Amino acid sequence: xxxxxxxxxxxxxxxxxxxxxxxxxxxxxxxxxxxxxxxxxxxxxxxxxxxxxxxxxxxxxxxxxxxxxxxxxxxxxxxxxxxxxxxxxxxxxxxxxxxxxxxxxxxxxxxxxxxxxxxxxxxxxxxxxxxxxxxxxxxxxxxxxxxxxxxxxxxxxxxxxxxxxxxxxxxxxxxxxxxxxxxxxxxxxxxxxxxxxxxxxxxxxxxxxxxxxxxxxxxxxxxxxxxxxxxxxxxxxxxxxxxxxxxxxxxxxxxxxxxxxxxxxxxxxxxxxxxxxxxxxxxxxxxxxxxxxxxxxxxxxxxxxxxxxxxxxxxxxxxxxxxxxxxxxxxxxxxxxxxxxxxxxxxxxxxxxxxxxxxxxxxxxxxxxxxxxxxxxxxxxxxxxxxxxxxxxxxxxxxxxxxxxxxxxxxxxxxxxxxxxxxxxxxxxxxxx
Amino acid sequence: xxxxxxxxxxxxxxxxxxxxxxxxxxxxxxxxxxxxxxxxxxxxxxxxxxxxxxxxxxxxxxxxxxxxxxxxxxxxxxxxxxxxxxxxxxxxxxxxxxxxxxxxxxxxxxxxxxxxxxxxxxxxxxxxxxxxxxxxxxxxxxx
Numbered sequence: 001x002x003x004x005x006x007x008x009x010x011x012x013x014x015x016x017x018x019x020x021x022x023x024x025x026x027x028x029x030x031x032x033x034x035x036x037x038x039x040x041x042x043x044x045x046x047x048x049x050x051x052x053x054x055x056x057x058x059x060x061x062x063x064x065x066x067x068x069x070x071x072x073x074x075x076x077x078x079x080x081x082x083x084x085x086x087x088x089x090x091x092x093x094x095x096x097x098x099x100x101x102x103x104x105x106x107x108x109x110x111x112x113x114x115x116x117x118x119x120x121x122x123x124x125x126x127x128x129x130x131x132x133x134x135x136x137x138x139x140x141x142x143x144x145x146x147x148x149x150x151x152x153x154x155x156x157x158x159x160x161x162x163x164x165x166x167x168x169x170x171x172x173x174x175x176x177x178x179x180x181x182x183x184x185x186x187x188x189x190x191x192x193x194x195x196x197x198x199x200x201x202x203x204x205x206x207x208x209x210x211x212x213x214x215x216x217x218x219x220x221x222x223x224x225x226x227x228x229x230x231x232x233x234x235x236x237x238x239x240x241x242x243x244x245x246x247x248x249x250x251x252x253x254x255x256x257x258x259x260x261x262x263x264x265x266x267x268x269x270x271x272x273x274x275x276x277x278x279x280x281x282x283x284x285x286x287x288x289x290x291x292x293x294x295x296x297x298x299x300x301x302x303x304x305x306x307x308x309x310x311x312x313x314x315x316x317x318x319x320x321x322x323x324x325x326x327x328x329x330x331x332x333x334x335x336x337x338x339x340x341x342x343x344x345x346x347x348x349x350x351x352x353x354x355x356x357x358x359x360x361x362x363x364x365x366x367x368x369x370x371x372x373x374x375x376x377x378x379x380x381x382x383x384x385x386x387x388x389x390x391x392x393x394x395x396x397x398x399x400x401x402x403x404x405x406x407x408x409x410x411x412x413x414x415x416x417x418x419x420x421x422x423x424x425x426x427x428x429x430x431x432x433x
Numbered sequence: 434x435x436x437x438x439x440x441x442x443x444x445x446x447x448x449x450x451x452x453x454x455x456x457x458x459x460x461x462x463x464x465x466x467x468x469x470x471x472x473x474x475x476x477x478x479x480x481x482x483x484x485x486x487x488x489x490x491x492x493x494x495x496x497x498x499x500x501x502x503x504x505x506x507x508x509x510x511x512x513x514x515x516x517x518x519x520x521x522x523x524x525x526x527x528x529x530x531x532x533x534x535x536x537x538x539x540x541x542x543x544x545x546x547x548x549x550x551x552x553x554x555x556x557x558x559x560x561x562x563x564x565x566x567x568x569x570x571x572x573x574x575x576x
Contacts, residue, residue: 375442375475375498376498377498377500379497380440380442380498380500381478381500382438382479382500382502382549383531383532384439384465384470384472384477384479387442387472387475387477388472391474398472409475410442410444410475410476411443411475412444412449412496412497412498413441413496413497413498414496415444
């Protein structure tokens with residue numbers, strides 16, 4: 001543990017600390033960010049109304065489009081003389097969201113990134129290869145500062161130039177790898193071509209994130225590298241990598257909640273949900289000075305685990321591996337359905353990544369869901385009854401896991417449209433007026 | 434003894450059968466017998482062709498889901514009750530027919546019926562014991 005005092009703080013003490021920090025955060029936002037002053041006034045909440053962490057539910061949410069409208073510096077609470085770093089989201093859906101960090105913000109972020117590395121057992125002895133991109137994107141610099149804070153040796157590779165990554169990984173005795181899970185797989189592929197045996201390297205942990213990945217990918221990575229593959233979570237609006245990280249138990253990501261307070265809400269109603277129920281992840285950045293975020297809706301779907309304290313000794317709450325995005329969510333007969341859940345069911349039945357398409361329609365007043373599944377050779381049987389049994393099995397599993405009845409249609413290979421190698425997963429034909 | 438049959442997955446919509454048969458024809462592969470099993474959603478096309486490997490290659494190359502299944506081609510006396518007699522012998526041996534279909538062409542004065550059994554070897558033994566003639570694969574492909 002990098003900082004046992006903070007990471008293993010008794011829960012009661014932690015809640016008290018969070019309450020104090022929330023009070024000063026709301027005061028800071030109200031006094032220095034006109035956007036928040038207007039929002040809090042509209043909600044009829046004064047900074048003095050916040051007395052403890054339980055008052056957080058009184059506060060308004062911050063939405064990504066609102067953040068974007070404040071481009072470039074409308075969300076900043078600190079003057080430029082106190083801002084020491086600026087990062088921005090990729091802005092693929094318009095203007096980027098811009099985040100300014102004060103010296104304290106950079107320190108706190110580095111602290112959380114160092115704790116993340118510590119979750120995998122890293123110490124000052126380690127050599128950390130940072131193969132996330134360096135730049136406006138927070139991945140590279142975030143893990144870099146975290147490694148330095150830990151006292152480890154940071155190897156600032158950024159992404160790309162894979163052969164050199166492999167050469168230095170071997171020659172420098174790298175013990176910790178940080179990159180996207182898909183890049184880890186690419187490294188393994190190139191290493192195999194180069195005839196390098198990665199399993200002989202002294203690697204011990206990997207912090208993989210910045211994109212959704214599956215349990216199956218974790219297994220694959222752990223077969224290819226001699227390391228524990230850990231899930232790391234972060235987003236630039238909140239800080240960057242190091243908001244949450246899995247410990248060696250590999251059961252949920254510890255949220256460094258003395259800095260980033262997590263909530264799960266119903267994405268439809270905005271009501272807070274109890275632990276163990278899945279919904280939209282919301283973060284409040286308790287200590288941020290540059291951009292003091294209040295109840296920021298991440299649009300990521302997960303849940304806070306409710307299965308008691310973690311054996312690792314950290315007292316912070318854990319979130320489950322991300323299950324999808326609210327943008328992908330379908331509401332079918334009032335039930336929230338994520339394409340990732342359908343994919344899970346199919347992976348378990350087929351043992352491989354399936355090609356499928358979810359078609360949602362409305363007949364009369366009733367939503368209908370059809371799942372088209374491409375029949376691969378592994379699934380194909382020469383006998384009608386076996387194919388019918390396969391279809392019924394998928395139907396049954398979907399019904400059990402999602403609580404929705406779907407028509408399963410087996411289709412021929414390559415009949416589901418692919419765009420840029422990626423299949424389109426959902427077709428919503430409902431005309432809701 | 435065993436004849437290799439090509440099975441192809443088909444969606445139950447217009448033009449799918451024609452598309453598969455066109456690919457087989459384009460590869461210069463001749464169909465000796467066929468059967469189509471269908472449900473409301475999908476079908477399975479089963480083919481006996483003169484060049485199995487070429488047929489499979491052509492279909493896989495065009496993205497079809499294909500599998501090979503061992504079947505038996507049995508000579509059936511071309512007279513009333515001919516097939517019933519053979520089925521009697523099979524059920525007497527406790528063998529279950531998964532599916533069957535008749536050949537279009539004839540070998541001499543006998544009709545030819547294709548059988549799919551769960552256990553082809555047991556079926557061969559039972560048929561031989563009953564004195565029923567099974568056509569060699571080469572003969573079937575060349576019919």
